[in-house]
Amino acid sequence: MDMIRVVNGYKRFGKDEVLKNINLEVKKGEVVSIIGPSGSGKSTLLRCISRLEKMDDGIIEIEGVKIDNHSEGGILRRLKGNSNKNSSKVGMVFQNFNLFPHKTVLENIIEAPIIVNKMKRDEAVEIAEELLKKVNLFDKKDFYPSKISGGQKQRAAIARALAMKPDIMLLDEPTSALDPELVGEVLNVIKDLAKENLTMVIVTHEMAFAREVSDRVIFMDRGEIIEDAPPEKIFENPDNQRIRAFLSKVM
Ligand code: ADP
Numbered sequence: 001m002d003m004i005r006v007v008n009g010y011k012r013f014g015k016d017e018v019l020k021n022i023n024l025e026v027k028k029g030e031v032v033s034i035i036g037p038s039g040s041g042k043s044t045l046l047r048c049i050s051r052l053e054k055m056d057d058g059i060i061e062i063e064g065v066k067i068d069n070h071s072e073g074g075i076l077r078r079l080k081g082n083s084n085k086n087s088s089k090v091g092m093v094f095q096n097f098n099l100f101p102h103k104t105v106l107e108n109i110i111e112a113p114i115i116v117n118k119m120k121r122d123e124a125v126e127i128a129e130e131l132l133k134k135v136n137l138f139d140k141k142d143f144y145p146s147k148i149s150g151g152q153k154q155r156a157a158i159a160r161a162l163a164m165k166p167d168i169m170l171l172d173e174p175t176s177a178l179d180p181e182l183v184g185e186v187l188n189v190i191k192d193l194a195k196e197n198l199t200m201v202i203v204t205h206e207m208a209f210a211r212e213v214s215d216r217v218i219f220m221d222r223g224e225i226i227e228d229a230p231p232e233k234i235f236e237n238p239d240n241q242r243i244r245a246f247l248s249k250v251m
């Protein structure tokens, strides 16, 4: 079974066609990187998969279950009180961390497990502390986000997403807001997750990282998937001239 399946995905903002004819499958344990120029629809695609945005046409399935693309379905689901049933399977990490500024690192991590999953506080703290050790941030657990570095914030955000035990992690340019010397510590955490067989889709401009960590690389341009292939193919012998042009600018 595919963890993620998108069939003929289409989305527009006003007159702008932002996603066109998107077809994509991600299997369990696969790591897929999405590369491509700014404005090509990479973030929008991730946001549709995580249900922060709705596609206008096409189908998205998460672990074989079609996600509801219609607002009516969303409202019905909410009325039934199970709006989080599927969405907690998908964790998301953003370029700008999106930590709650008025909560400590630890409080950021335990919030969703307690509120959404109704977990007991003690258990949530135990899990959070394990995750903080894993991302090498245990010593900062009582710090507020404003008192830690960008790399530490992003590692906290990754721990926060993992606390919901997602089956799939979506990461949207997780290192783009970081000073160069902080990029490596975040990429190392993501590499460890890849080794643990977590299914991940990562939008990134770190080409060496994408090449090293990915099972497949998807190149997007102007709302379309231009090529979906193993990293060696994309980086050494891409079919499409637009990929060559893009790579020559970023590498
Ligand atoms: P990328 O992540 O590849 O840089 P995005 O998915 O952010 O691209 O954006 C794709 C296109 O959609 C861009 O033209 C962008 O301006 C437009 N866009 C993105 N989000 C919105 C929005 N909320 N409202 C209107 N246009 C948007």
Ligand code: MG
Binding pocket: 042, 043, 044, 172
């Ligand atoms: Mg983007």
